Amino acid sequence: MFEIVKILYRELHYQIVRRNPMIANDERKFKSQLKNATSIKRGVGIQAGTFFFLGLMLAGGVAFAKDELQIGVMFASYAMIPFIFSLYITAVNSSYALSMGLFEPLKALPVKVGSLYLSELLLIDTIPAFTMMLPVVFVILFRHPTAGILALMWAVVGVFLGHTLGLIIYTVFGARTSEGTSRFGALKNLGKLIGVLLFMSIFYVGNYMQNYVREHIETIAPVFVKYSFAYPFSASSIFDPLQSLELLALYATLFGMLYVLTLKKLWGEIVEPTVSSTAVQKGAFKARKLPKVLALTLKDFKVVFRKSSMIAGLLIPVYFVLPQVFMALSRGEFSTMLATGLIFGLGWFSSIGADPVIKIDGKELDFLRTLPLTKKAFILSKSITMSAIPSATALAVIGIAHHYNGGEALYLLPHAFILPMMTSLTAMNYFYRYKGQEIGIPETNMGDIIVIFIIVGILFGIVGAPLLFMHGATGYAVSSAVGMVITGILVGMS
Amino acid sequence: MIEVENLAKTFGVTRAVNGISFKVHDGEIYGLLGPNGSGKSTTMKILAGILKPTAGRVLVDGIDAGRDPLKVKEIVGYVPETPVLYESLTPVEFFNFIGSIRNIPAEKLEERVNRLVEAFELKGYLHKYIGSLSFGTKQKISLISALLHDPRVLIMDESMNGLDPKSARILRELLLEFKSEGRSIVFSTHVLQLAEMICDRVGVIYNGEIIAEGTVDELKEFAHEESLEDVFLKLTESKDEIYTVIQALKESL
Ligand SMILES: Nc1ncnc2c1ncn2[C@@H]1O[C@H](COP(=O)(O)OP(=O)(O)O)[C@@H](O)[C@H]1O
Ligand SMILES: [Mg+2]
Numbered sequence: 147m148f149e150i151v152k153i154l155y156r157e158l159h160y161q162i163v164r165r166n167p168m169i170a171n172d173e174r175k176f177k178s179q180l181k182n183a184t185s186i187k188r189g190v191g192i193q194a195g196t197f198f199f200l201g202l203m204l205a206g207g208v209a210f211a212k213d214e215l216q217i218g219v220m221f222a223s224y225a226m227i228p229f230i231f232s233l234y235i236t237a238v239n240s241s242y243a244l245s246m247g248l249f250e251p252l253k254a255l256p257v258k259v260g261s262l263y264l265s266e267l268l269l270i271d272t273i274p275a276f277t278m279m280l281p282v283v284f285v286i287l288f289r290h291p292t293a294g295i296l297a298l299m300w301a302v303v304g305v306f307l308g309h310t311l312g313l314i315i316y317t318v319f320g321a322r323t324s325e326g327t328s329r330f331g332a333l334k335n336l337g338k339l340i341g342v343l344l345f346m347s348i349f350y351v352g353n354y355m356q357n358y359v360r361e362h363i364e365t366i367a368p369v370f371v372k373y374s375f376a377y378p379f380s381a382s383s384i385f386d387p388l389q390s391l392e393l394l395a396l397y398a399t400l401f402g403m404l405y406v407l408t409l410k411k412l413w414g415e416i417v418e419p420t421v422s423s424t425a426v427q428k429g430a431f432k433a434r435k436l437p438k439v440l441a442l443t444l445k446d447f448k449v450v451f452r453k454s455s456m457i458a459g460l461l462i463p464v465y466f467v468l469p470q471v472f473m474a475l476s477r478g479e480f481s482t483m484l485a486t487g488l489i490f491g492l493g494w495f496s497s498i499g500a501d502p503v504i505k506i507d508g509k510e511l512d513f514l515r516t517l518p519l520t521k522k523a524f525i526l527s528k529s530i531t532m533s534a535i536p537s538a539t540a541l542a543v544i545g546i547a548h549h550y551n552g553g554e555a556l557y558l559l560p561h562a563f564i565l566p567m568m569t570s571l572t573a574m575n576y577f578y579r580y581k582g583q584e585i586g587i588p589e590t591n592m593g594d595i596i597v598i599f600i601i602v603g604i605l606f607g608i609v610g611a612p613l614l615f616m617h618g619a620t621g622y623a624v625s626s627a628v629g630m631v632i633t634g635i636l637v638g639m640s
Numbered sequence: 641m642i643e644v645e646n647l648a649k650t651f652g653v654t655r656a657v658n659g660i661s662f663k664v665h666d667g668e669i670y671g672l673l674g675p676n677g678s679g680k681s682t683t684m685k686i687l688a689g690i691l692k693p694t695a696g697r698v699l700v701d702g703i704d705a706g707r708d709p710l711k712v713k714e715i716v717g718y719v720p721e722t723p724v725l726y727e728s729l730t731p732v733e734f735f736n737f738i739g740s741i742r743n744i745p746a747e748k749l750e751e752r753v754n755r756l757v758e759a760f761e762l763k764g765y766l767h768k769y770i771g772s773l774s775f776g777t778k779q780k781i782s783l784i785s786a787l788l789h790d791p792r793v794l795i796m797d798e799s800m801n802g803l804d805p806k807s808a809r810i811l812r813e814l815l816l817e818f819k820s821e822g823r824s825i826v827f828s829t830h831v832l833q834l835a836e837m838i839c840d841r842v843g844v845i846y847n848g849e850i851i852a853e854g855t856v857d858e859l860k861e862f863a864h865e866e867s868l869e870d871v872f873l874k875l876t877e878s879k880d881e882i883y884t885v886i887q888a889l890k891e892s893l
Contacts, residue, residue, distance in 0.1 A: 441740030452728035
């Protein structure tokens with residue numbers, strides 16, 4: 147029995163790795179990733195280790211919490227994390243398991259396949275979410291044994307809730323095979339994007355909540371107590387054993403039943419897939435023409451937003467800004483100077499986005515090569531794709547700064563576009579001009595990224611210099627003008 | 641018109657194409673026949689401006705494919721062996737993408753897509769992700785995408801294999817129409833009956849070299865064989881070999 151689950155696990159993760167263009171297009175990365183991902187011990191072990199480490203950081207807060215109330219509230223905030231994680235991983239993995247026809251080869255064999263395989267398969271990957279809670283649970287166990295045991299049970303229930311809800315979401319929204327662009331298509335992509343963002347910001351959100359809880363403990367506690375039946379607030383009941391046990395029993399029964407029902411439904415979908423019941427729009431083809439470069443960029447974005455593995459790569463620069471923004475927000479001030487620094491930092495860090503952007507087109511590059519496409523158009527389109535998310539983030543930063551400081555922040559508007567664009571053009575020119583690549587997927591290594599980092603650093607220094615010597619609007623105007631000239635030169639070089 | 645002169649292509653130590661020459665005139669359908677690994681796909685990619693030749697020259701309507709691949713790509717329609725399409729786009733999005741890159745006027749694009757979609761019965765698939773379509777349907781999309789810019793030269797690499805009989809028939813008619821309009825078509829195939837039916841001339845390629853060329857009838861006469869299949873097997877020295885294999889199979893069963 148476990149033998150079959152092991153094979154299914156291998157196949158599932160082999161396919162996930164193979165379908166991630168960020169990895170599959172890089173032979174070396176592919177091989178090493180495959181080795182880890184296809185073994186349950188290694189795959190789950192490495193992840194569990196990482197999450198345990200994250201958990202240690204969270205546990206610090208609980209260790210120094212001053213009283214039971216604070217521990218309870220903190221634990222309830224943390225309980226959200228494994229819940230979200232297991233929800234996300236379950237929804238994603240069940241979608242993979244089904245769309246890849248993982249169970250097809252088994253259907254032809256004389257084995258009695260059942261929903262249990264599916265359940266085991268999906269549960270294995272939620273283990274890391276659980277290990278993340280362990281350090282917190284240990285600390286509570288050490289300080290208050292009874293509460294600690296209850297905390298452990300809540301951690302299990304939290305993962306299980308996320309898992310069940312993930313199954314439900316998948317069964318309701320995504321179990322149909324052969325999907326087209328439909329009303330739910332955009333919704334699903336948005337869901338994916340939110341999922342990825344949530345996952346990336348989990349830790350910062352945790353940190354932020356920790357500070358927030360410490361400062362506002364009096365006003366928050368009543369809310370947690372009042373809604374204590376709803377997860378994750380219910381987890382704050384760990385110091386009230388009787389109520390906590392009641393709630394645990396309630397959750398276990400309710401979601402246990404839902405779990406069995408959903409699994410049955412999902413299994414039915416595997417045995418006999420309902421093919422494409424979405425109402426597909428009929429009607430003639432309508433042409434929509436764009437300039438070459440924009441058509442390429444639009445294509446990039448469609449591909450990215452329909453593959454969650456790619457969004458994660460492109461959002462890396464956002465990841466660097468998040469902690470600063472959270473910190474600034476919790477302090478309640480956000481100076482224009484800080485915003486300026488953030489936007490320069492954001493533009494600089496967006497060099498990391500070069501790798502995922504280059505890998506958006508996988509084997510489809512063979513198709514691009516059949517088109518009369520100049521390298522210049524290709525480089526420009528990739529640069530726009532690469533700078534879009536950093537620019538949008540920069541705009542958001544300006545928005546926040548504007549909210550706190552008024553009009554002054556708007557001087558930064560040109561920089562929101564110029565700086566990421568300078569970085570992107572530098573990176574793409576480096577890969578496709580300096581390293582002399584054809585339209586293709588160049589090998590990228592850390593050395594290349596560092597070289598780009600240095601070049602961009604120098605260019606940013608030139609653009610930033612006027613801000614140090616001239617004040618107010620003049621400084622920003624001169625700085626933007628210099629940036630525009632450099633951008634123009636980079637466009638010319640491409 | 642396509643002129644291939646002493647064309648050669650090596651990959652590392654592999655000599656994929658070994659000095660071949662042939663011509664395809666306007667209004668002619670030329671079939672490239674050869675067993676797996678004989679260099680068909682490599683040749684066709686060079687004709688389409690996708691690969692650069694190691695030696696020799698290819699002129700497509702007078703344009704050097706090695707020197708000016710962009711110009712060649714503008715006038716050539718190339719259909720690859722296996723469709724490589726953006727799986728996360730829908731056919732509508734994909735056709736529009738090609739239209740924008742190739743700078744095809746909107747009305748023209750609309751008219752062509754709608755005509756071809758009608759012909760190949762793809763209407764119900766227009767708004768589904770390409771990744772969710774069957775192999776044959778993907779092949780049709782790939783074929784249509786090579787026709788959108790009204791190419792003067794069509795290069796098709798074993799592109800008929802996945803098509804259902806009806807679509808194959810429609811494609812055949814389409815090729816004949818192309819031919820009557822004076823365009824050149826090169827295609828490779830394993831389906832010898834098809835080659836026999838529509839090719840004006842065929843070249844048999846083996847180990848990167850063209851070992852025989854002519855009309856189907858000329859080849860039959862030359863090889864003293866009844867069918868193109870026998871000609872093909874004889875020329876590629878597979879006939880005796882196949883007989884031995886079949887004998888061995890019979891004995892073992
Ligand atoms: N990109 C490549 N790198 C190395 N060898 C290749 C490459 N493409 C083709 N070959 C080799 O060139 C030879 C001819 O291949 P191909 O043109 O694909 O043959 P065919 O299409 O007739 O089956 C084969 O031996 C193949 O392995
Ligand atoms: Mg081939």
